[in-house]
Amino acid sequence: MRVRTSPSAGLLAALAMTTAGLGAVSGCGNGEASEDGDAEARAQRARRVAAAWDGSEAATAWRAGFHPMGDVIRLPRGGLRSTADAQAFRDHRFVLEGKLPAASPKEGRVVWAKGGSLNRPLVGAEEAYKTLSRGRAGGQPHLTVTGAELGETSVATSRGPAVVPAWLFHLKGYDSPLKQAAVLPSELPRPPIRRADGVPGYPLDRLVEVSGDGRSVTVVALHGFCDDGPVVDVLETRGSVVLSAFVKSPEYTGNCTKQAKMQQVTVEPDRPVGDRVLLDAHTGRPVPYKPPHGPSPSWR
Structure with a gap:
């Protein structure tokens, strides 16, 4: 060692x-x-x-269980485009323009690369957005969310990499979304x-x-x-x-x-x-x- x-x-x-x-x-x-x-x-x-x-x-x-051991948020492909956007992300400063899905499935499936799967409760888009922004009301600089849809992302876990349901938040000025895992981890x-x-x-x-x-x-x-x-x-x-x-x-x-x-x-x-x-x-x-x-x- x-x-x-x-x-x-x-x-x-x-x-x-x-x-x-x-x-x-x-x-x-x-x-x-x-x-x-x-x-x-x-x-x-x-x-x-x-x-x-x-x-x-x-x-x-x-x-x-499903225990994330890596970041549950993935930035848009290529990362954030400016120092101001990176600062806004670190400060959790977001502005919502548009509507978020009001309904979603109650559960989502976690699928491990090495085999095995698990159903876990799914977080709604509005709750996920509140976690992302931490309830802060914009300010400068900020990132603008124009909408969201349910998709997938990969997360490192205690059982290796897994594909999990995720909310794909569309950001103004970006061609690819910011992804946030939408399933709740298992209780410790x-x-x-x-x-x-x-x-x-x-x-x-x-x-x-x-x-x-x-x-x-x-x-x-x-x-x-x-x-x-x-x-x-x-x-x-x-x-x-x-x-x-x-x-x-x-x-x-x-x-x-x-x-x-x-x-x-x-x-x-x-x-x-x-x-x-x-x-x-x-x-x-x-x-x-x-x-x-x-x-x-x-x-x-």
Whole structure:
């Protein structure tokens, strides 16, 4: 298993932290090192999480459900045409000109590329538009929606790529639509193990992506301004991939500001992730996916 870290401009923004929260994340100014005892405690926790999930009802429910692990919105073919349009999209500024379909089927079918399908409740066009615009009333700059129709899109899921029903929103000035998945994800299963108590480390902020071949996983981890950066350990079993996040021992021994920053960390499991459950050792839950254009409905 290999690990890579990669800071980015968007991820290096400082976050306000409480004194207790920062101490747990960074260890700034306390000179504490990541000793063998901490490493063993983290390893034991990861093993407990894997043992609790492997073969559990929660794991069965997870594998049977529809859980998006990639963006549920696809931009028009070729992307947005200007900086202003991109800003409008990021700010959820839309104006509706025209009518949206008032009726739609109650259910839609999710079809996986590797086989299998599942019927899930369908979100109406008006509700989907409200999610897209987040209820904001236009402003400048904005994108103009002239209508919508029901179609299909592809979504990365915990069971691999799937084709799902989607609302195709037509934008003024674009030849192809903006697509938004129209089916509701399955309910998250109740985890078979509680959140860690007193175990070194901290929760991962979010999953960024699992590569198409399943051989690399990129997550966002927190660390302090005075430590040597985040580390993510990996424990692999037949049924799960457990990620344990912590920080490298700080060399800095002076005063440290009560802030933390986020950094992408890419790990490469020894085997492709496949349909194994990707778990956060600290929370005992599946690592939450949060796409750049808003939270996936799986993680509300």
